[in-house]
Amino acid sequence: MANCAYCGTSILFGGVSDGPRRYCNNDCHVAGYFVSLASQIPPAKLDEMVHATRVGQCPKCGKAGSPVDVYMAHRIWSALILTSWSSQPEVSCKSCATKRQLGAIAFSGTLGWWGFPWGLIGTPVQIIRNFSAMAAKPKRDSPLLRKHVQVVLGQRLAENLAMAESQQVQPAVPPPLP
Numbered sequence: 001m002a003n004c005a006y007c008g009t010s011i012l013f014g015g016v017s018d019g020p021r022r023y024c025n026n027d028c029h030v031a032g033y034f035v036s037l038a039s040q041i042p043p044a045k046l047d048e049m050v051h052a053t054r055v056g057q058c059p060k061c062g063k064a065g066s067p068v069d070v071y072m073a074h075r076i077w078s079a080l081i082l083t084s085w086s087s088q089p090e091v092s093c094k095s096c097a098t099k100r101q102l103g104a105i106a107f108s109g110t111l112g113w114w115g116f117p118w119g120l121i122g123t124p125v126q127i128i129r130n131f132s133a134m135a136a137k138p139k140r141d142s143p144l145l146r147k148h149v150q151v152v153l154g155q156r157l158a159e160n161l162a163m164a165e166s167q168q169v170q171p172a173v174p175p176p177l178p
């Protein structure tokens with residue numbers, strides 16, 4: 001079974017392929033590109049930014065105090081032979097994440113079962129995934145949060161590059177004097 005090269009979720013079927021890498025969806029694919037751009041950021045600087053994000057305000061509810069991380073919520077819905085799975089990462093505090101995961105359990109428990117065979121097989125899988133995500137203790141070092149920060153930095157770098165190209169800005173280092 002392949003794992004998403006960005007978020008690490010196991011891909012049961014479907015997904016997006018890019019060379020040897022597979023991603024669960026387009027969002028993860030785009031995020032993977034930004035991460036590769038951010039590889040030029042020094043690791044110490046990155047550590048600092050990851051820590052600041054973790055102890056900072058929740059981007060969803062605006063409160064600080066509950067650790068900010070990338071939390072996953074897993075959903076499934078089915079209609080006869082059609083079954084749709086999704087595992088959505090979201091940056092928030094732990095208490096916002098718990099609410100979202102409870103919502104995903106209610107959603108999947110109501111709408112997941114109605115397909116054969118994948119609805120019957122997949123619904124308990126997604127529900128268990130949510131419960132184990134809720135039970136997991138916040139980690140001190142979260143690879144997903146690190147990736148999220150890399151994505152934000154990579155986006156900034158991409159914007160700067162695009163701006164520099166459109167304005168044809170002079171290079172930052174002046175040419176040596178004759």
Ligand SMILES: [Zn+2]
Nearest residue numbers: 004007024028
């Ligand atoms: Zn993914």
Ligand SMILES: [Zn+2]
Nearest residue numbers: 058061093096
């Ligand atoms: Zn929150």
